[in-house]
Amino acid sequence: MVDHITVKLGERSYPLHFGHDLRTHVRAQVEQATAAGRKLVVVTDRNLVETQGDALAAMVGATPRIVLEPGEKTKSLTDLGRVLDFMAEQRLDRTSLLVVAGGGVIGDLGGFAAASYLRGIGFWQIPTTLLAMVDSSVGGKTGINLKAGKNLVGAFHQPTAVFIATELLSTLPAREFAAGMAEVVKYGLLGDPGLFGELEQGRLSVSSPRLAAVIRRCCEAKARVVEADEFERAKVGGRALLNLGHTFGHAIEQVTGYGTYLHGEAVAIGLVAAARLSQRLGMITATEVDRVVRVVGAHDLPVALRSPLAWPELLAAMSRDKKVRAGRLRFVVLKSLGEAITLDEVDLAPVEAAFRSVGAV
Numbered sequence: 214m215v216d217h218i219t220v221k222l223g224e225r226s227y228p229l230h231f232g233h234d235l236r237t238h239v240r241a242q243v244e245q246a247t248a249a250g251r252k253l254v255v256v257t258d259r260n261l262v263e264t265q266g267d268a269l270a271a272m273v274g275a276t277p278r279i280v281l282e283p284g285e286k287t288k289s290l291t292d293l294g295r296v297l298d299f300m301a302e303q304r305l306d307r308t309s310l311l312v313v314a315g316g317g318v319i320g321d322l323g324g325f326a327a328a329s330y331l332r333g334i335g336f337w338q339i340p341t342t343l344l345a346m347v348d349s350s351v352g353g354k355t356g357i358n359l360k361a362g363k364n365l366v367g368a369f370h371q372p373t374a375v376f377i378a379t380e381l382l383s384t385l386p387a388r389e390f391a392a393g394m395a396e397v398v399k400y401g402l403l404g405d406p407g408l409f410g411e412l413e414q415g416r417l418s419v420s421s422p423r424l425a426a427v428i429r430r431c432c433e434a435k436a437r438v439v440e441a442d443e444f445e446r447a448k449v450g451g452r453a454l455l456n457l458g459h460t461f462g463h464a465i466e467q468v469t470g471y472g473t474y475l476h477g478e479a480v481a482i483g484l485v486a487a488a489r490l491s492q493r494l495g496m497i498t499a500t501e502v503d504r505v506v507r508v509v510g511a512h513d514l515p516v517a518l519r520s521p522l523a524w525p526e527l528l529a530a531m532s533r534d535k536k537v538r539a540g541r542l543r544f545v546v547l548k549s550l551g552e553a554i555t556l557d558e559v560d561l562a563p564v565e566a567a568f569r570s571v572g573a574v
């Protein structure tokens with residue numbers, strides 16, 4: 214069964230299609246686009262070709278494709294150049310479509326290639342990781358990394374359609390699945406107490422019958438947030454709420470050099486730190502913090518740093534974060550388990566205490 218919701222952004226609106234198996238559904242759309250004279254090319258990574266080659270072939274047939282190396286290093290200027298050159302070699306024009314099949318790395322890179330080729334062509338997202346299904350494939354943030362830092366170059370460019378086929382998760386490594394769960398826990402904490410309660414009932418796994426409904430629920434939440442604040446300009450709340458746990462998480466990733474922790478693992482520790490910060494600010498209780506720690510831990514995610522990191526380095530990393538506004542530290546904190554708010558000009562002392570509580574020294 215294929216079901217869909219719409220991300221409502223006026224002329225940039227687009228559908229998110231949901232199903233276990235979307236092979237014939239995507240194939241029909243490919244054929245329709247081709248019949249209408251549109252050219253398509255696919256960008257994906259080697260792991261996907263090796264593990265999901267049949268599903269991909271069923272979806273896109275013999276559509277020309279470029280296969281990149283898996284991993285964060287691929288979100289680079291070099292690989293962006295490769296994709297753009299490939300698009301030009303295939304003579305894509307303004308009516309053409311880039312089909313981006315992969316996790317957040319391929320999604321961000323492919324989306325940015327679509328945003329920049331001929332000043333912007335359409336693209337489809339076929340997310341293949343849990344993180345990409347619940348987060349990165351929806352909302353139009355695209356980009357690449359520079360040597361100086363992550364996601365420093367990019368564009369807002371909404372996809373023209375997103376196809377979320379949960380069967381693709383069957384080959385996702387367990388550690389990657391857990392990392393995606395950090396974003397699911399985040400949605401519960403920031404705005405959906407019912408979802409958080411559901412996660413407290415028991416661990417969600419790739420074979421859980423509830424998984425598809427949970428993914429859809431996260432996408433609905435993301436769609437509503439993006440509709441209200443597409444370009445993250447809201448002075449309070451808005452899209453910035455999606456950064457719950459991320460200011461801490463990005464600092465951990467930066468200081469450890471993007472290899473020790475997966476993004477979701479750093480976010481998981483960041484969620485615990487954000488809960489402790491909220492407690493220090495008198496917003497939630499120690500019992501509520503314990504509930505956050507339990508849910509994060511139950512989903513095979515770290516609740517503290519595996520080895521200590523120096524607070525001054527973490528602080529320096531947080532101060533470089535592009536989400537820092539006018540030199541002031543801005544945090545997303547919890548008013549309750551299920552309601553987040555943004556706070557500007559947070560004092561350093563409780564931030565430091567929160568970071569030390571998850572293992573900073």
Ligand SMILES: NC(=O)c1ccc[n+]([C@@H]2O[C@H](COP(=O)([O-])OP(=O)(O)OC[C@H]3O[C@@H](n4cnc5c(N)ncnc54)[C@H](O)[C@@H]3O)[C@@H](O)[C@H]2O)c1
Pocket residue numbers: 258259260261264265283284285288315316317318319321341342343344345348349350351352353354355364381382383384385386389392476
């Ligand atoms: N644009 C956004 O809004 C947004 C939001 C969050 C994260 N991100 C970005 O997303 C990236 C992380 O994405 P990710 O966690 O999906 O990582 P990823 O794209 O690196 O994928 C993780 C690993 O799983 C493999 N893989 C993917 N799908 C698979 C499948 N179905 N079966 C087997 N292997 C599979 C990949 O080859 C890779 O090795 C980061 O660069 C982050 O900055 C973007």
